[in-house]
Amino acid sequence: MMSNKEIAAFFKELADLLEIKGDNPFRIRAYRNAARTIETSGYDFVKLVREGYDLSRLPDIGERIAKKIAEIVTTGHLQKLDDLRKEFPPGILDLLKIEGIGPKRAKILYEKLGIGSLDDLKKAAKEHRIRELAGFDEKLEEKILKGVVLYKKEGKRFLFAEAEPYARKLEEYLREEPSIGQITVAGSFRRRKETVGDLDVVITSADPLRAMDHFSSYDAVKEIVSKGDTRSTVILKNNLQIDLRCVSEQSYGAALHYFTGSKPHNIAVRKMAMAKGWKVNEYGVFDEGMQRLAGRTEEEIYRLFGMAYIEPELREDRGELQAAAEGKLPKLLRLEDLKGDLHLYSSYGSGKETPEALVRQAQSLGYDYLAITDRADHLTSAHGREKAPLDAYLKELERLQKASSDFLLLKGIEVAILEDGSLELTEEQLAPFDLVVASLEEPFDLSQKDQTKRVLKALSSPSVTILAHPMGRIIGGRNRISIDLQRIFETAATRGVWLEIDARPDRLDLDDVHARMAKEAGATLVVSSLAESAEAMKQIRYGINQARRGWLEKANVANTFTRSAIKKLLSKNRRKREK
DNA sequence: GCCGTTTTCGGCCCGACTGTTTTCAGTCG
Numbered sequence: 001m002m003s004n005k006e007i008a009a010f011f012k013e014l015a016d017l018l019e020i021k022g023d024n025p026f027r028i029r030a031y032r033n034a035a036r037t038i039e040t041s042g043y044d045f046v047k048l049v050r051e052g053y054d055l056s057r058l059p060d061i062g063e064r065i066a067k068k069i070a071e072i073v074t075t076g077h078l079q080k081l082d083d084l085r086k087e088f089p090p091g092i093l094d095l096l097k098i099e100g101i102g103p104k105r106a107k108i109l110y111e112k113l114g115i116g117s118l119d120d121l122k123k124a125a126k127e128h129r130i131r132e133l134a135g136f137d138e139k140l141e142e143k144i145l146k147g148v149v150l151y152k153k154e155g156k157r158f159l160f161a162e163a164e165p166y167a168r169k170l171e172e173y174l175r176e177e178p179s180i181g182q183i184t185v186a187g188s189f190r191r192r193k194e195t196v197g198d199l200d201v202v203i204t205s206a207d208p209l210r211a212m213d214h215f216s217s218y219d220a221v222k223e224i225v226s227k228g229d230t231r232s233t234v235i236l237k238n239n240l241q242i243d244l245r246c247v248s249e250q251s252y253g254a255a256l257h258y259f260t261g262s263k264p265h266n267i268a269v270r271k272m273a274m275a276k277g278w279k280v281n282e283y284g285v286f287d288e289g290m291q292r293l294a295g296r297t298e299e300e301i302y303r304l305f306g307m308a309y310i311e312p313e314l315r316e317d318r319g320e321l322q323a324a325a326e327g328k329l330p331k332l333l334r335l336e337d338l339k340g341d342l343h344l345y346s347s348y349g350s351g352k353e354t355p356e357a358l359v360r361q362a363q364s365l366g367y368d369y370l371a372i373t374d375r376a377d378h379l380t381s382a383h384g385r386e387k388a389p390l391d392a393y394l395k396e397l398e399r400l401q402k403a404s405s406d407f408l409l410l411k412g413i414e415v416a417i418l419e420d421g422s423l424e425l426t427e428e429q430l431a432p433f434d435l436v437v438a439s440l441e442e443p444f445d446l447s448q449k450d451q452t453k454r455v456l457k458a459l460s461s462p463s464v465t466i467l468a469h470p471m472g473r474i475i476g477g478r479n480r481i482s483i484d485l486q487r488i489f490e491t492a493a494t495r496g497v498w499l500e501i502d503a504r505p506d507r508l509d510l511d512d513v514h515a516r517m518a519k520e521a522g523a524t525l526v527v528s529s530l531a532e533s534a535e536a537m538k539q540i541r542y543g544i545n546q547a548r549r550g551w552l553e554k555a556n557v558a559n560t561f562t563r564s565a566i567k568k569l570l571s572k573n574r575r576k577r578e579k
Numbered sequence: 580g581c582c583g584t585t586t587t588c589g590g591c592c593c594g595a596c597t598g599t600t601t602t603c604a605g606t607c608g
Contacts, residue, residue, distance in 0.1 A: 025591095026580070026581085026591055027580045030580035030581050056581095059581090061581085062582080065581085099607090100605090101606085102606050103605095104605060104606085200608085225596095226595085227596090228595065229595095231595055232596095243607095259608085261608090263608080266592080274591090275584085279593085280592080281594065283594095
């Protein structure tokens with residue numbers, strides 16, 4: 001089964017190779033635009049092809065590309081790409097990933113020196129053969145060599161949560177310079193993407209040169225990549241790249257908009273401007289006579305196009321512009337909307353703290369309820385203790401509930417979904433619990449059909465309240481499993497099973513796209529911390545980020561409901577599943 | 580190769596930085 005991402009990869013590779021070849025740049029762009037549509041439109045292209053849908057009705061996909069998509073889906077190949085690949089060594093595209101090498105230089109490196117891989121490149125740079133080439137010099141050769149070495153060890157993106165403290169510290173540092181006015185970390189960081197490649201910072205300053213000097217003398221800087229009057233790039237000691245852009249107050253909104261992206265969102269806005277004969281750049285929106293129409297604030301820019309303000313988390317060109325024009329933007333979930341946390345661990349299982357400490361933390365966070373959900377295997381086997389703590393766990397939770405007025409403590413448990421789809425514990429064993437989290441564990445490598453069947457069977461249990469991390473992925477670690485999530489979501493919606501977005505920074509499962517898919521399938525979601533300590537309960541904000549990127553509103557998320565509403569809903573859903 | 584509320588031809592997002600063959604191509608975001 002081919003994913004949209006895989007289909008899009010055909011066109012990206014086609015574009016890259018044609019660019020090295022020196023083909024018509026507009027055809028190359030057309031392939032890239034099509035790849036973007038395939039990745040971001042939200043349709044399942046395999047399904048569209050199978051159902052005979054006319055793909056050329058989609059933006060940036062014409063008759064010829066539609067035919068190519070059909071070829072890819074039905075044969076798994078694209079003849080044009082196969083032919084093109086034969087003209088180059090397989091490693092040539094790796095050259096493009098090196099800082100300072102684009103298609104033109106890659107072509108020269110290949111044609112003049114026969115360089116077709118990063119290893120070739122490194123060797124040639126070390127032997128000083130690159131500096132001899134026309135258009136290259138000693139400096140560029142050094143830069144390339146450094147790029148190759150660097151690429152091998154990192155080339156990775158940072159988790160949002162990893163980048164966050166660096167962003168905050170940098171903001172603090174920039175604030176020390178008196179000429180600097182506004183400071184915003186824009187880019188994918190501001191869009192709260194689960195990973196960020198670099199930090200794009202936009203500032204205003206009465207004295208840009210001084211601001212740039214201040215920036216480049218930040219003590220966490222390892223290397224200054226470039227430094228100009230209005231723009232500078234540095235690399236921090238932890239290899240995080242920072243791009244700083246300085247603009248005037250009257251351009252601040254336009255620059256913020258431009259550097260917040262996403263790229264597809266910006267391109268879509270520019271196309272809207274073009275249709276009106278206007279121009280959008282990082283300084284503002286201008287009419288034909290270069291008269292400034294907007295730019296001081298982002299609100300002003302969106303208003304000019306007849307749209308409501310679009311929250312950064314939504315700016316992915318996934319329908320937000322149309323929704324904004326029609327006044328149909330979601331009112332996004334906020335951290336303050338949460339009234340409880342429904343998935344976390346205490347010292348009876350893998351957590352560090354007692355249930356009591358977790359309840360205290362919940363109360364201090366302003367929550368009205370909490371479900372402690374230690375894992376079944378920790379509760380039902382001795383694990384080096386004298387005996388299994390299940391009874392003691394239940395008793396303690398009951399005692400705590402009695403002792404806590406104005407607070408609801410749900411007796412929860414997390415059970416693994418076994419390979420055949422049955423649960424780790426029997427229905428009888430699960431009976432005393434108010435809330436049961438079913439979590440997908442190994443094996444992760446089942447076929448899509450078997451994996452889907454497995455989870456559907458788990459959802460047929462009347463006890464299951466929440467389905468946790470159904471994508472089974474670890475960001476930067478393990479790919480998502482193969483499973484028909486659309487079907488899972490529809491079933492969960494019918495059976496009153498909640499779907500989880502967890503807040504572990506390297507999981508955030510469901511992700512943004514699938515959270516939205518779940519919402520559209522009519523399912524209710526929950527945002528959970530999966531905390532193993534009282535402090536970690538605060539990490540739930542990362543889950544909120546993901547939920548917002550998934551267009552979720554308060555009404556879509558169960559743990560925003562009041563104490564009495566959630567209690568009622570739990571028993572109503574249970575009755576629904578027992579039918 | 581796509582697209583069209585002046586167009587089926589002739590456009591296609593736009594600007595900064597680097598290095599320098601001191602005017603612009605190449606790269607990047």
